[in-house]
Amino acid sequence: MNNIDSNRQVNPLTSEEFTGLKIKPPKEVAAGAEAVKSALHHIAKESGIFRGNRILLNLNQKKGFDCPGCAWPDPKVRSAVAEYCENGAKAVAEETTLERVDPAFFKKYSVGELSQKSDYWLGKSGRITHPMVLKTNSQHYEPIAWEEAFAMIAQELNDLSSPDEAVFYTSGRTSNEAAFMYQLFVRQFGTNNLPDCSNMCHESSGAALSETLGIGKGSVTLEDFNHSQVILVIGQNPGTNHPRMLSALQEAKQKGAKIIHVNPLPETGLQAFKNPQKISGWIGKADALSDIFLQVRINGDMALLKGLLKLMANQEAVNKGSVFDREFIDQYTEGFEEFWADIQSVDLEQCIRESGIDPTQLEEAAQLLCNNDRIIVCWAMGLTQHPNSVAMIKQVVNLLLAKGSIGKQGAGTCPVRGHSNVQGDRTMGIWEKPPQDLLDQLEKHFGFKPPSAHGYDTVDAIKAMYEGKGKVFFAMGGNFLSATPDTVYTAQALQNCHLTVQVSTKLNRSHLVTGKQALILPCMGRTELDVQQSGKQFVTVENSMGVVHQSRGRIKPASPHLLSEPAIIARLAQATFEQSKVDWQAMMHDYDVVRDHIEATIEGFEQYNERVRQLNGFNLPNVARERKFIQGKAYFTVHPIPKNTLANDEFIMMTIRSHDQFNTTIYGLDDRYRGIYNERRVVLMNQEDMKEMGLVSKQQVNLKGNYEGEQRVAPAFLVVPFDIPKRCIATYFPEANVLVPINSVAKKSNTPTSKYVVVSIEKSI
Numbered sequence: 115m116n117n118i119d120s121n122r123q124v125n126p127l128t129s130e131e132f133t134g135l136k137i138k139p140p141k142e143v144a145a146g147a148e149a150v151k152s153a154l155h156h157i158a159k160e161s162g163i164f165r166g167n168r169i170l171l172n173l174n175q176k177k178g179f180d181c182p183g184c185a186w187p188d189p190k191v192r193s194a195v196a197e198y199c200e201n202g203a204k205a206v207a208e209e210t211t212l213e214r215v216d217p218a219f220f221k222k223y224s225v226g227e228l229s230q231k232s233d234y235w236l237g238k239s240g241r242i243t244h245p246m247v248l249k250t251n252s253q254h255y256e257p258i259a260w261e262e263a264f265a266m267i268a269q270e271l272n273d274l275s276s277p278d279e280a281v282f283y284t285s286g287r288t289s290n291e292a293a294f295m296y297q298l299f300v301r302q303f304g305t306n307n308l309p310d311c312s313n314m315c316h317e318s319s320g321a322a323l324s325e326t327l328g329i330g331k332g333s334v335t336l337e338d339f340n341h342s343q344v345i346l347v348i349g350q351n352p353g354t355n356h357p358r359m360l361s362a363l364q365e366a367k368q369k370g371a372k373i374i375h376v377n378p379l380p381e382t383g384l385q386a387f388k389n390p391q392k393i394s395g396w397i398g399k400a401d402a403l404s405d406i407f408l409q410v411r412i413n414g415d416m417a418l419l420k421g422l423l424k425l426m427a428n429q430e431a432v433n434k435g436s437v438f439d440r441e442f443i444d445q446y447t448e449g450f451e452e453f454w455a456d457i458q459s460v461d462l463e464q465c466i467r468e469s470g471i472d473p474t475q476l477e478e479a480a481q482l483l484c485n486n487d488r489i490i491v492c493w494a495m496g497l498t499q500h501p502n503s504v505a506m507i508k509q510v511v512n513l514l515l516a517k518g519s520i521g522k523q524g525a526g527t528c529p530v531r532g533h534s535n536v537q538g539d540r541t542m543g544i545w546e547k548p549p550q551d552l553l554d555q556l557e558k559h560f561g562f563k564p565p566s567a568h569g570y571d572t573v574d575a576i577k578a579m580y581e582g583k584g585k586v587f588f589a590m591g592g593n594f595l596s597a598t599p600d601t602v603y604t605a606q607a608l609q610n611c612h613l614t615v616q617v618s619t620k621l622n623r624s625h626l627v628t629g630k631q632a633l634i635l636p637c638m639g640r641t642e643l644d645v646q647q648s649g650k651q652f653v654t655v656e657n658s659m660g661v662v663h664q665s666r667g668r669i670k671p672a673s674p675h676l677l678s679e680p681a682i683i684a685r686l687a688q689a690t691f692e693q694s695k696v697d698w699q700a701m702m703h704d705y706d707v708v709r710d711h712i713e714a715t716i717e718g719f720e721q722y723n724e725r726v727r728q729l730n731g732f733n734l735p736n737v738a739r740e741r742k743f744i745q746g747k748a749y750f751t752v753h754p755i756p757k758n759t760l761a762n763d764e765f766i767m768m769t770i771r772s773h774d775q776f777n778t779t780i781y782g783l784d785d786r787y788r789g790i791y792n793e794r795r796v797v798l799m800n801q802e803d804m805k806e807m808g809l810v811s812k813q814q815v816n817l818k819g820n821y822e823g824e825q826r827v828a829p830a831f832l833v834v835p836f837d838i839p840k841r842c843i844a845t846y847f848p849e850a851n852v853l854v855p856i857n858s859v860a861k862k863s864n865t866p867t868s869k870y871v872v873v874s875i876e877k878s879i
């Protein structure tokens with residue numbers, strides 16, 4: 115089964131060499147002048163001072179390009195000079211770097227040599243300039259003409275015994291236009307094997323929300339923050355990952371909202387904030403953001419939420435309707451009785467024990483929730499990447515339903531999305547489980563029958579390739595090898611393929627750990643001017659709150675040999691299909707044509723071309739926001755508190771992001787807010803745990819996984835004493851992905867449990 119090219123000797127893991135750890139006290143305040151300094155440093159270093167600053171002037175402006183960073187929405191009123199954050203600037207710097215990875219670079223380094231470098235080094239080497247091929251048994255990539263590359267992929271695809279032997283991955287930076295064309299190509303080819311980064315990200319939110327509220331997206335708008343009374347931020351680190359959310363929280367607070375922060379770590383951004391876009395943020399005092407910080411144990415959220423609900427239900431029982439919104443519950447929901455009975459049976463002592471929360475703090479938070487009914491709950495990966503994530507998010511929905519906090523101004527669900535267009539990609543049909551509606555519309559409009567059998571998601575795709583059932587792997591962006599769990603297993607899966615293809619901007623480890631043959635197809639990024647036969651093009655994206663708007667690249671592409679993502683898909687389709695009912699050429703020449711097809715096949719895009727040309731774009735319909743629940747009802751559900759029992763030497767590990775990375779792209783080696791500098795191979799530990807184990811600060815340890823008797827080891831991590839609950843530890847993603855077992859997934863969403871990995875720690879020297 116394994117046809118690995120044994121002589122390539124590639125290393126699937128990033129370098130284990132230490133880079134020089136320095137530890138300082140964590141920062142007490144996020145952003146402020148220091149964030150501006152850091153942003154300017156990155157842009158000047160990568161993109162040149164003047165060029166870089168000119169580029170930044172277009173970032174998130176109404177006629178500029180959408181930030182390639184996260185999916186946090188833009189406000190309606192934009193700052194004329196700086197409508198972005200430190201990490202947006204870093205993302206732009208990364209894309210607009212002046213460094214280049216050209217054919218001479220690949221001639222100099224074999225893939226084996228490159229794979230010995232760190233992820234940081236690989237990313238910093240620059241933008242890829244030419245399509246490149248790695249031939250069977252070859253050690254070096256070499257240039258290939260675009261036509262030849264497309265012919266090679268087409269041949270491999272057409273030689274498969276079934277279209278289901280091909281896997282088509284998407285990362286969430288892909289525009290609506292490219293995503294729509296991509297899923298159309300894949301379905302015309304005959305499969306629904308469309309795994310995407312969402313499977314590792316907010317899939318649990320999608321599953322929980324669609325089963326309870328009838329829509330897999332959040333219900334709030336940015337405006338709702340200004341009308342909210344209580345905002346819960348659970349399992350999210352916005353100071354690093356959605357920095358402009360801090361401005362929204364600050365404004366909400368100024369208008370009277372209270373903020374409850376639930377996290378195993380006292381994340382700096384949620385403690386205090388200085389808005390760098392305001393003068394007061396440079397010279398004034400910092401605004402404290404959280405009113406209550408609940409330092410929950412990893413995966414203690416179910417116990418915490420049930421404890422809160424129990425305390426609320428106790429008051430409700432004394433005076434019916436004083437805490438819960440009975441009118442809303444009667445009119446719009448089902449399942450309240452079972453929910454009520456379940457909450458009655460909650461053992462408060464157990465909740466306190468399992469969550470690790472102090473009873474007075476629990477009371478205080480419960481009181482806020484009792485007294486207010488305009489409640490927003492925001493969450494991200496701290497809730498979605500656990501074995502019981504779907505249940506956990508449904509419990510969040512229970513809280514909001516009980517309070518009538520859905521479909522009301524200042525209230526609702528706010529799953530904060532990661533990649534800038536991950537939500538749009540799903541709306542466009544990047545989904546291994548396509549809804550029948552979409553398939554019917556595609557059939558009606560394009561005149562071919564799309565496959566209806568569900569395809570592979572990310573985890574199933576890895577297993578299929580490992581078992582030899584997936585033979586061609588095609589990635590529209592991303593870094594599949596390093597982003598997915600169980601790196602050594604996934605490496606084997608990719609190496610089992612006949613052909614792996616990466617459409618990319620920058621070099622990463624997925625270009626080095628490949629199938630027998632591999633292709634790199636270099637594409638333009640968000641910031642770049644895209645000119646096709648009909649003239650200058652723009653693309654569209656959907657942010658975390660369902661607003662669809664334009665993004666217009668402005669700068670000269672990094673190389674004249676780059677193609678846009680839509681052009682790559684159209685030309686691949688032309689090479690693959692001898693005859694096609696779909697006019698691929700017309701879409702490539704003019705993206706308005708793509709948008710017309712989207713309008714014809716996907717709900718909510720009426721007059722797409724016209725409406726998206728309005729300055730602020732438009733909102734997609736949202737049944738939860740409008741209280742137009744499917745069959746008129748939203749659903750309460752019942753969920754147990756998980757049993758998180760650990761053996762004497764075991765810890766629960768969460769794998770998180772540092773302040774200097776965007777997923778697998780490493781911007782730098784610091785995690786400024788947490789006070790960790792110049793090192794990524796660190797493990798954050800409670801000081802009492804360290805003492806019990808006889809460990810000291812900066813001691814070198816190995817981390818060992820023992821999932822269902824399978825051994826996994828991540829060697830060489832340095833201990834950092836940190837304010838984290840006992841028996842909980844944190845490491846960075848992707849260094850620790852090797853420990854995330856392929857079979858450890860969330861029930862229903864099949865999301866790898868990247869925040870819940872049971873490991874033991876052993877001294878290595």
Ligand SMILES: Nc1nc2c(c(=O)[nH]1)N[C@H]1C(S)=C(S)[C@@H](COP(=O)(O)OP(=O)(O)OC[C@H]3O[C@@H](n4cnc5c(=O)[nH]c(N)nc54)[C@H](O)[C@@H]3O)O[C@H]1N2
Binds near residue numbers: 352496
């Ligand atoms: N600069 C930057 N921005 C990014 C990204 C990036 O890498 N860099 N990535 C983008 C993407 S794709 C995504 S999905 C988002 C991710 O955004 P986040 O979800 O904020 O990212 P993580 O670092 O994974 O952090 C998860 C947070 O959850 C907490 N947590 C972990 N386990 C638990 C738990 O059991 N309970 C609770 N309550 N909290 C827990 C962690 O301490 C941490 O604060 O950010 C997006 N934006």
Ligand SMILES: Nc1nc2c(c(=O)[nH]1)N[C@H]1C(S)=C(S)[C@@H](COP(=O)(O)OP(=O)(O)OC[C@H]3O[C@@H](n4cnc5c(=O)[nH]c(N)nc54)[C@H](O)[C@@H]3O)O[C@H]1N2
Binds near residue numbers: 598
């Ligand atoms: N252990 C652990 N694992 C995780 C997570 C975690 O918290 N812990 N988080 C998960 C999450 S939330 C996510 S979303 C995934 C992320 O998984 P991915 O989306 O697969 O990974 P990224 O690191 O975002 O991808 C970066 C690469 O995208 C390419 N790229 C950048 N811009 C463009 C572009 O405009 N077009 C194209 N075609 N390519 C581009 C570059 O080559 C770059 O190297 O990782 C998941 N993995």
Ligand code: SF4
Binds near residue numbers: 201356
């Ligand atoms: S908050 Fe997100 S989208 Fe906004 S500028 Fe920062 S990284 Fe970009």
Ligand SMILES: [Mo]
Binds near residue numbers: 311316532533
């Ligand atoms: Mo994500």
